[in-house]
Amino acid sequence: MSKGEVDASKLTAHLPRERGKCICPLCGDPKPDTWHYHTQCSFTSHLWAETLGAVDSLLAGICSLKEYDASLPKKLVEWFEESFEDVVGMDSVDICNATPGSGSPADALNWTGLHAWPFLLCTPKTLHTFLKVPGRPTSSLLLIFPAGRFPKGTTSVKKLKNGKSIKQEFTSYESEDICLVLLRNARQLPVPTKEALEELVEVIALSVLLGTWGLTLAWGKERFPLDNVRTGLGDQLLLETGFFSSPCSAYSLAGMAPLTHVARASAQSHRRESGSVPFTALA
Numbered sequence: 001m002s003k004g005e006v007d008a009s010k011l012t013a014h015l016p017r018e019r020g021k022c023i024c025p026l027c028g029d030p031k032p033d034t035w036h037y038h039t040q041c042s043f044t045s046h047l048w049a050e051t052l053g054a055v056d057s058l059l060a061g062i063c064s065l066k067e068y069d070a071s072l073p074k075k076l077v078e079w080f081e082e083s084f085e086d087v088v089g090m091d092s093v094d095i096c097n098a099t100p101g102s103g104s105p106a107d108a109l110n111w112t113g114l115h116a117w118p119f120l121l122c123t124p125k126t127l128h129t130f131l132k133v134p135g136r137p138t139s140s141l142l143l144i145f146p147a148g149r150f151p152k153g154t155t156s157v158k159k160l161k162n163g164k165s166i167k168q169e170f171t172s173y174e175s176e177d178i179c180l181v182l183l184r185n186a187r188q189l190p191v192p193t194k195e196a197l198e199e200l201v202e203v204i205a206l207s208v209l210l211g212t213w214g215l216t217l218a219w220g221k222e223r224f225p226l227d228n229v230r231t232g233l234g235d236q237l238l239l240e241t242g243f244f245s246s247p248c249s250a251y252s253l254a255g256m257a258p259l260t261h262v263a264r265a266s267a268q269s270h271r272r273e274s275g276s277v278p279f280t281a282l283a
């Protein structure tokens, strides 16, 4: 075969046909369009499961605009306590919320907690100062929430509805990065399990703007991206958007991620408070 000539047999292998029509070269499906590759083909399921996880978390994070969660620091502590219960025991974890929105307690820099496993939530500037304190405990920076995404309170916005001016409450967010710091060496602990990471995503996703998008958990030398973790709560939110014309088409092949107890509790509490699930409450 001369240079530049197309080898038809190789082309056929890449673009197989049945009765003259293209079929998916991976699974043989008769309709190999982008919808098929992105939502249905079992051979690309690992890729679209990651995409679903990212979209799930983004959707959940948008819900935080209308559902201010003041208990996020407490929930982060509870997640840690439950995930490492065998090592740390119960009632051994505490957190100092030194974010600007919390009023930055004056003793934040001296704060080591009364418990065996203390946490600090603060800006990078406060952390930088803390790291210079003589005799400070060994500390591990676990997470950084980007500026504009960590909830700090509510703000009301005026808007017109049926010709009347009404006030609507929205969540306000910290204008600086917020660091979650464990004032101990995280290497003393085992790395979080897959289930623990899913629970952490569910704790963060509903309270932080844009969910876990771009967030990575640091644990000793390990790094765990949190924005591609698929959770049952996220799957439910995605189904309720109606983006998928047929729910079965997107979920039957991969199977929905199971609901963790955090997801069940979150969904129930949102239903109780708003009479609806989080995403539909935005409408």
Ligand SMILES: [Zn+2]
Residues within 6 Å of the ligand: 024, 025, 026, 027, 028, 029, 036, 040, 041, 042, 043
């Ligand atoms: Zn296919």
